[in-house]
Amino acid sequence: xxxxxxxxxxxxxxxxxxxxxxxxxxxxxxxxxxxxxxxxxxxxxxxxxxxxxxxxxxxxxxxxxxxxxxxxxxxxxxxxxxxxxxxxxxxxxxxxxxxxxxxxxxxxxxxxxxxxxxxxxxxxxxxxxxxxxxxxxxxxxxxxxxxxxxxxxxxxxxxxxxxxxxxxxxxxxxxxxxxxxxxxxxxxxxxxxxxxxxxxxxxxxxxxxxxxxxxxxxxxxxxxxxxxxxxxxxxxxxxxxxxxxxxxxxxxxxxxxxxxxxxxxxxxxxxxxxxxxxxxxxxxxxxxxxxxxxxxxxxxxxxxxxxxxxxxxxxxxxxxxxxx
Amino acid sequence: xxxxxxxxxxxxxxxxxxxxxxxxxxxxxxxxxxxxxxxxxxxxxxxxxxxxxxxxxxxxxxxxxxxxxxxxxxxxxxxxxxxxxxxxxxxxxxxxxxxxxxxxxxxxxxxxxxxxxxxxxxxxxxxxxxxxxxxxxxxxxxxxxxxxxxxxxxxxxxxxxxxxxxxxxxxxxxxxxxxxxxxxxxxxxxxxxxxxxxxxxxxxxxxxxxxxxxxxxxxxxxxxxxxxxxxxxxxxxxxxxxxxxxxxxxxxxxxxxxxxxxxxxxxxxxxxxxxxxxxxxxxxxxxxxxxxxxxxxxxxxxxxxxxxxxxxxxxxxxxxxxxxxxxxxxxxxxxxxxxxxxxxxxxxxxxxxxxxxxxxxxxxxxxxxxxxxxxxxxxxxxxxxxxxxxxxxxxxxxxxxxxxxxxxxxxxxxxxxxxxxxx
Numbered sequence: 001x002x003x004x005x006x007x008x009x010x011x012x013x014x015x016x017x018x019x020x021x022x023x024x025x026x027x028x029x030x031x032x033x034x035x036x037x038x039x040x041x042x043x044x045x046x047x048x049x050x051x052x053x054x055x056x057x058x059x060x061x062x063x064x065x066x067x068x069x070x071x072x073x074x075x076x077x078x079x080x081x082x083x084x085x086x087x088x089x090x091x092x093x094x095x096x097x098x099x100x101x102x103x104x105x106x107x108x109x110x111x112x113x114x115x116x117x118x119x120x121x122x123x124x125x126x127x128x129x130x131x132x133x134x135x136x137x138x139x140x141x142x143x144x145x146x147x148x149x150x151x152x153x154x155x156x157x158x159x160x161x162x163x164x165x166x167x168x169x170x171x172x173x174x175x176x177x178x179x180x181x182x183x184x185x186x187x188x189x190x191x192x193x194x195x196x197x198x199x200x201x202x203x204x205x206x207x208x209x210x211x212x213x214x215x216x217x218x219x220x221x222x223x224x225x226x227x228x229x230x231x232x233x234x235x236x237x238x239x240x241x242x243x244x245x246x247x248x249x250x251x252x253x254x255x256x257x258x259x260x261x262x263x264x265x266x267x268x269x270x271x272x273x274x275x276x277x278x279x280x281x282x283x284x285x286x287x288x289x290x291x292x293x294x295x296x297x298x299x300x301x302x303x304x305x306x307x308x309x310x311x312x313x314x315x316x317x318x319x320x321x322x323x324x
Numbered sequence: 325x326x327x328x329x330x331x332x333x334x335x336x337x338x339x340x341x342x343x344x345x346x347x348x349x350x351x352x353x354x355x356x357x358x359x360x361x362x363x364x365x366x367x368x369x370x371x372x373x374x375x376x377x378x379x380x381x382x383x384x385x386x387x388x389x390x391x392x393x394x395x396x397x398x399x400x401x402x403x404x405x406x407x408x409x410x411x412x413x414x415x416x417x418x419x420x421x422x423x424x425x426x427x428x429x430x431x432x433x434x435x436x437x438x439x440x441x442x443x444x445x446x447x448x449x450x451x452x453x454x455x456x457x458x459x460x461x462x463x464x465x466x467x468x469x470x471x472x473x474x475x476x477x478x479x480x481x482x483x484x485x486x487x488x489x490x491x492x493x494x495x496x497x498x499x500x501x502x503x504x505x506x507x508x509x510x511x512x513x514x515x516x517x518x519x520x521x522x523x524x525x526x527x528x529x530x531x532x533x534x535x536x537x538x539x540x541x542x543x544x545x546x547x548x549x550x551x552x553x554x555x556x557x558x559x560x561x562x563x564x565x566x567x568x569x570x571x572x573x574x575x576x577x578x579x580x581x582x583x584x585x586x587x588x589x590x591x592x593x594x595x596x597x598x599x600x601x602x603x604x605x606x607x608x609x610x611x612x613x614x615x616x617x618x619x620x621x622x623x624x625x626x627x628x629x630x631x632x633x634x635x636x637x638x639x640x641x642x643x644x645x646x647x648x649x650x651x652x653x654x655x656x657x658x659x660x661x662x663x664x665x666x667x668x669x670x671x672x673x674x675x676x677x678x679x680x681x682x683x684x685x686x687x688x689x690x691x692x693x694x695x696x697x698x699x700x701x702x703x704x705x706x707x708x709x710x711x712x713x714x715x716x717x718x719x720x721x722x723x724x725x726x727x728x729x730x731x732x733x734x735x736x737x738x739x740x741x742x743x744x745x746x747x
Contacts, residue, residue, distance in 0.1 A: 075436035075706045075746060077416040098739075099717075164579065186574050188724070272578060274524055276720055292710035293412075293433060 068300040074293025083296070090300035100301065102277050103285040110196055110281065111260045111312070118200040118256055119249070122207025127237070129208070130215040141212075144205040152202070156269035159198050160185065185271050188278040195266045195279055203259070207252045214248030215241065250320040257312045261305065282308075355466050357442035365395040365650040370421040370643075372411070374404045376668050377425055377473075377634070384667055388654050395647055415439045420639040422648035426469060427634055428460035429712070432704030434637070435463035436746060441638040441645060443467040447653050456631040456699040457673045463704045469637035470652050473661075473670035476629045476692055476699040477533060479619040480600055481593035482586070485512040489592075494619055498534075498561055501622040505570040505593065514592035517570040519582070520562060521595075523720020524575045528702075528712050529630045530595050531719050533621050534558040536628040536700050543703050546745055548711070551737035559722055559729035566723045573724045583607040586616075593619075597632070598671060601688050618691045621698075631699035633673065671696075706746030714740045 043050075068090055070083045094100050125144055129137055147155060162169045163184040171181030184194045218241065226236050242249075264283040267273050273280035273288075282305050289298035365388075373381050378401030385397035400421065402410055408430060414420045415437055426434060434440055443461065448470055450458050457471035479501075486494075486504075489511035495504040505517030521527040532542075538561075540554035565571040576582040576591065583600075585591040587608045605613050621629045636655065638648045654660060661672035662680045671683075671692060678684060678693045702708055718736045721727040 073706070073746070074412055074433055077412055078418070078437050078439055080416065160579075165574070183574060272525060274575070274578075274720065275724060276523075277717065288713065291408075292707070292713070294710070 064299045065303065067296055068303050070296045072296040072299075074295065086296070090297050091304070093297065094301055094304060099277065099280065100282070100285055103280045103282045106192060106278065106280055107261060107263055107282045109192065110199070110263055111257060113193075114196045114199055114260050115253060115256050117196065118204050118260075119207060119252055121200055121204035122252065123211050123245075123249075125204060125208040126211035126215055127241070130212055141209070144208050146205065147202040148205045152265045153269055155198075155202055156266050160270050163194060186275055188274075188276045191271050191275060191279045195263075195270065199260065199263070199266060203256065207256065210252055211245065211248060214245050218244045246320060250316060253316045253320060254313050257316060258309055261309050261312060355438075355442045355468075357444050357466070359446050360444045360649045361646045365392040365647040367394070367644045367647050368396045368398060369423065369647045369651050371397060371399045371651070372402050372407075372421045372424040373399060374402050374407045374425055374427075374634075377670065378402055380668050384664065385651070387660075387663075388651060391654070392650070395651075397651060415639075418641050420641045422642040422644050423636055423638050423652060425472060425634045426637045428457075428471075428632055428701055429704075429708050431460055431468065431635060431637070432463055432708055432746070433706045435466075435468040435704065436706040439639055439641065440468040441640050441642065441649075443470060444649055447649055448656065452656070452658075452676060453673050454631065454675055454696045454699070456696070456701055457633065460631070460633075460701045460704060461635050461637075469635040470656055471673035472634050472636045472655060473664070474631055474633035474673045474696060474699075475597045475599070475671055476631050476695045477529065477595050477597050477621075478629065478691060478695055479518070479593055479595055479621070480586070480604070480616055481508075481619055482512075482514075482589060482615060483617050484615050485514060485589055485592045488512045495622055497622050498624055502564065502568075502570070505565065506568070508592035509570055512592060513589070515585075515590045516572050516594075517592050518565060519576060519585075519591045519594040520565050520571045520723070521577060521719075522566065522571070522573045522575055522723035523716055524578055525713075525716060526577075527719045528715040529632070531558070531562055531715065532700075532702070533595075533629045534561055534624075536630075537621060537624040537626050539625040543705070543745060548737065548740050548745060550715075550740055551733045555733045555736075556729050559719075559732050562719065563722045563726065563729055567726060571723075587612065598669075598689070598692050602669075618688055620691065620695050627698055629695050629699045631696065631701045633671070707743050710743050711740045714743070 069085060069087060071086050071090075072080065072083045076083050125140075129140060161167070163171075165171055165181065165183040165186065168181075168184075170184065174181040182190055185191050222240050222244070223236055226240050231239065262283050263281040264287065267279040267281055267284055268287075271279045273284050282301065286298050286301045286305065289301060371381065371385075372378070378399065382397070382399035382401075385399065389395060389397060407427075411420075411424060411426070411430075411434065415434070420439065450467070453471050454474060457474045458467070461467045461469040461471065481504075485508055489507040491504060491507055493500075495501040501518065508514045508517035510517075521530045535542075535555050535558035538554045538558045540552055540558060541549060543549060566573055572591075576585055576594075582591065582594065583603055584607065586594065586604065604616060608615070621627045636652045638645060638652060642648050655664070656674055658672075658674050658676040661674045661677040662682070664670055665672055665677070665680075666682065671689070672678060678690075683689050683693060702712075705711070714736055718727075718732045721735075722729060722732045
């Protein structure tokens with residue numbers, strides 16, 4: 001936006017151009033009047049959105065930020081303005097709250113393991129479908145995508161049955177090969193890994209569709225050229241597919257990261273955050289705190305989560321943006 | 325750029341104005357109960373109720389309207405899941421109904437908002453209710469409602485398995501209960517001789533009866549006292565069932581397999597409330613009712629169980645306060661309580677209602693009625709749900725990790741103490 005284009009196709013003659021080079025002219029005042037009218041028209045058009053945005057988004061966001069700086073509790077509901085302003089005390093308390101730290105650790109592990117796992121699965125499925133290794137492409141595409149559009153609560157309930165230590169499918173299969181399967185969701189060491197695998201299974205279908213679209217934009221002649229140079233299948237993947245897919249991978253990583261940082265439904269339905277808080281996520285902790293009526297404290301935790309989401313996205317942009 | 329700066333200034337100004345109005349009142353006068361006018365109720369009385377109560381109360385109130393022809397009772401059914409949030413929003417918006425059903429453990433929180441009307445002393449006789457139920461309405465010495473219906477917890481056990489285990493005398497003390505569970509496991513082949521909830525939401529309701537029976541008090545004035553020797557002993561006793569493998573550490577309730585495992589005889593006994601009579605009869609099929617019975621809580625210093633249920637509260641913002649209290653007082657009449665029991669199977673909170681043959685003649689229900697005379701609820705406090713979560717977490721550590729009972733109650737006290745009673 002900093003450089004003025006020499007020709008602007010589609011712009012009428014009324015467009016004020018070259019004002020900085022020529023300096024003040026006699027027409028400056030009329031130009032300013034015109035500008036103001038144009039601005040006014042613009043705002044009039046934008047008003048419906050701006051008002052709605054302000055009422056239902058900006059004001060609540062500002063209010064919640066203010067709320068996170070007070071000791072508002074559910075017992076203050078009748079007199080929400082007569083609360084004490086506590087500054088950053090809620091934020092300080094968060095970082096000495098064992099349960100919040102545990103939740104942060106769980107969520108961190110879930111994101112660190114879950115996002116790469118989901119992306120690898122998605123990319124593998126997309127590559128397989130794209131290279132024609134698999135027949136019945138449409139069927140697989142629908143099959144892999146189905147979990148994404150199914151209600152997460154239904155999926156979580158079904159997986160709870162699948163992982164049931166006695167009647168579950170997983171342990172029944174293990175029993176066939178003579179292994180006595182563990183209590184997947186009841187063991188504090190296995191519950192989070194189980195949920196991670198389930199989340200990867202559920203979400204890789206979405207990434208598969210995105211990556212498939214990305215793969216189809218890569219020109220076939222690049223592969224042809226690579227083959228002529230004697231590149232193996234792996235070399236083609238490594239030196240042609242991956243670099244050209246970088247923007248798509250970035251999109252996938254950011255979207256998945258944002259979703260995974262807000263892990264909530266899976267532990268809510270499957271484990272209630274247990275056993276021994278091993279599947280308590282930050283979102284679940286916030287949900288509990290709102291439930292306990294600690295509105296100020298919960299709002300502070302929400303902002304910490306928000307800042308982590310922004311930080312993770314920035315990090316991913318730095319790591320994965322195209323280097324040119 | 326300039327408009328952005330202006331926006332920032334505006335936001336900051338708005339924030340400062342909002343903050344300037346902040347600051348807690350230091351005082352806060354004691355609520356005085358006002359009396360209610362004489363005569364019949366008039367006008368519209370709006371009522372919120374949850375679950376089955378919400379569905380059935382509207383039709384049930386016809387009798388009240390027949391008695392008070394100028395009054396009209398309007399009942400709104402609220403789903404349990406949404407109830408807490410809906411009442412909280414109504415309080416914040418000052419758009420409350422006249423009367424609402426309130427879960428007993430919510431009383432502390434809602435009373436502290438200053439939104440509940442103190443119970444008129446001339447209208448309601450506190451001695452007519454079970455004392456444990458009445459206590460759920462009392463916050464800082466003032467009563468803010470009336471118990472509507474109650475429930476308490478007993479030990480459900482398999483009679484046939486007890487016979488197979490050669491048990492002739494039912495357990496009356498802690499030692500006898502341990503022996504009972506051991507015999508059920510070793511001689512009758514049950515996996516869990518007595519299943520206790522191994523932590524998780526609501527496990528405090530299984531754990532605290534042992535603490536209360538051992539003489540524990542959860543609070544001393546405004547201060548929480550969760551690290552007393554009484555609680556430590558109760559935690560050690562609770563832990564012994566898991567350490568001796570008399571109870572599984574799998575949360576059967578969360579898995580939804582508790583009833584089936586009781587019917588299968590894998591679980592020989594467990595602690596629960598009156599709703600399990602119907603559930604077990606349904607799950608076990610014909611004749612299963614003959615195979616199980618209920619036991620009162622075993623005695624230590626006392627034989628105290630947990631009392632739950634719901635209260636009825638009138639709001640200060642009620643448009644028809646007098647009518648509301650008259651409706652509440654009508655619902656607490658002994659004969660109306662009996663009829664309400666016959667309608668939705670809610671156990672009466674009024675002691676006199678239990679003389680009705682429908683209740684006194686039923687062996688299961690009369691056992692619950694007997695236990696209600698010695699049943700407690702945590703003292704109403706604004707932060708109870710959070711403190712309950714702390715207790716649940718420590719009960720889980722005791723049950724699943726075998727944490728030292730002393731360390732567990734110390735952690736309870738530390739974490740719950742930092743929450744406070746909200747007083």
